[in-house]
Amino acid sequence: MTTGREAILGIMAQSAEHLSAEDIYIRVHEQKPSIGLTTVYRTLELLVSIGMVAKFDFGDGRARFELLQGPKCVKYHHHLVCTGCSRIIEYSDFIAEEISILESIQAKLSKKYDFVITNHLVQYCGLCAKCCTEKKSGTEQLTEDQRVLA
Amino acid sequence: MTTGREAILGIMAQSAEHLSAEDIYIRVHEQKPSIGLTTVYRTLELLVSIGMVAKFDFGDGRARFELLQGPKCVKYHHHLVCTGCSRIIEYSDFIAEEISILESIQAKLSKKYDFVITNHLVQYCGLCAKCCTEKKSGTEQLTEDQRVLA
DNA sequence: TCGTTAATGGTAATGGTTGTCATTTACATT
DNA sequence: AATGTAAATGACAACCATTACCATTAACGA
Ligand SMILES: [Mn+2]
Ligand SMILES: [Mn+2]
Ligand SMILES: [Zn+2]
Ligand SMILES: [Zn+2]
Numbered sequence: 373m374t375t376g377r378e379a380i381l382g383i384m385a386q387s388a389e390h391l392s393a394e395d396i397y398i399r400v401h402e403q404k405p406s407i408g409l410t411t412v413y414r415t416l417e418l419l420v421s422i423g424m425v426a427k428f429d430f431g432d433g434r435a436r437f438e439l440l441q442g443p444k445c446v447k448y449h450h451h452l453v454c455t456g457c458s459r460i461i462e463y464s465d466f467i468a469e470e471i472s473i474l475e476s477i478q479a480k481l482s483k484k485y486d487f488v489i490t491n492h493l494v495q496y497c498g499l500c501a502k503c504c505t506e507k508k509s510g511t512e513q514l515t516e517d518q519r520v521l522a
Numbered sequence: 523m524t525t526g527r528e529a530i531l532g533i534m535a536q537s538a539e540h541l542s543a544e545d546i547y548i549r550v551h552e553q554k555p556s557i558g559l560t561t562v563y564r565t566l567e568l569l570v571s572i573g574m575v576a577k578f579d580f581g582d583g584r585a586r587f588e589l590l591q592g593p594k595c596v597k598y599h600h601h602l603v604c605t606g607c608s609r610i611i612e613y614s615d616f617i618a619e620e621i622s623i624l625e626s627i628q629a630k631l632s633k634k635y636d637f638v639i640t641n642h643l644v645q646y647c648g649l650c651a652k653c654c655t656e657k658k659s660g661t662e663q664l665t666e667d668q669r670v671l672a
Numbered sequence: 673t674c675g676t677t678a679a680t681g682g683t684a685a686t687g688g689t690t691g692t693c694a695t696t697t698a699c700a701t702t
Numbered sequence: 703a704a705t706g707t708a709a710a711t712g713a714c715a716a717c718c719a720t721t722a723c724c725a726t727t728a729a730c731g732a
Contacts, residue, residue, distance in 0.1 A: 408681040429579045452631055461635055466627045473623055477616045481602055485611055489648035496631055498639035558712040
């Protein structure tokens with residue numbers, strides 16, 4: 373354990389969730405300017421490999437990371453993602469009923485296909501209310517543009 | 523609908539699943555060399571936007587696509603992914619019990635958070651039997667190397 | 673303090689994906 | 703069939719998150 377790794381873990385423990393590697397780099401850099409972006413990537417890779425950090429892809433072209441251990445950490449991270457604005461809602465209301473069935477299926481899959489299953493991913497994708505109305509008005513504007521050109 | 527789009531759809535209908543954009547480009551190029559990679563990307567984007575094709579990220583750095591409509595297409599694509607060799611198993615055995623609870627939760631999430639939810643993603647991640655043994659022996663070799671150097 | 677190994681950081685390279693723009697195609701109209 | 707217009711296309715360049723490289727530095731036990 374080095375000072376750089378401690379600083380990165382500290383940032384992840386106190387910051388909001390779903391940070392990108394660059395997000396973390398910027399915050400770590402503020403309090404310890406000697407740390408480079410490469411080290412952030414390497415540390416995150418290490419933390420993911422030992423199961424201390426989860427890596428997600430929400431479709432916006434960069435990976436997102438969140439701490440799995442420590443206070444105010446939840447075991448399961450199921451997400452509701454807006455494909456319009458990349459807003460992420462981490463719901464916990466209906467997790468319980470999901471978990472039991474997911475774990476049951478995990479056991480069956482592991483046995484049938486001879487896999488060592490380490491984790492799973494559940495993600496709902498759609499549009500939030502704001503993006504939904506924007507998309508509608510956006511479509512209207514597009515047809516107006518087409519009429520102007522016609 | 524253009525000839526290029528028809529060719530791409532034809533390839534996706536008859537090929538194995540989980541093709542990357544370049545996979546599709548290579549196959550389309552064989553039977554229609556005039557089609558470029560850019561058109562493949564643009565067509566896939568279009569097909570995804572109208573819900574005819576699903577786009578997945580299995581963590582190997584490139585997007586994967588599969589047709590959602592037509593014969594031999596299933597409605598739900600839940601995957602078991604090996605993080606070692608990127609092998610993908612599309613299981614269908616235990617889907618039924620998943621679907622009902624996922625749809626129930628989708629309805630609750632949609633109502634509570636005011637989202638229009640278009641699809642969801644379920645993915646189990648782990649190591650297949652082959653990669654699991656390789657990883658163990660790989661670790662042993664690594665320690666042997668360390669001993670040789672020591 | 674010293675020595676060895678692992679970690680680091682700056683920078684270049686990688687590679688999937690997207691942007692640009694001149695040219696071609698599709699298709700409705702004549 | 704010929705024509706006109708908007709959409710689609712393809713070659714190429716640009717983008718950008720991530721990774722590779724390598725000389726330098728930090729960690730840590732002796
Ligand atoms: Mn989360
Ligand atoms: Mn599939
Ligand atoms: Zn949104
Ligand atoms: Zn494998």
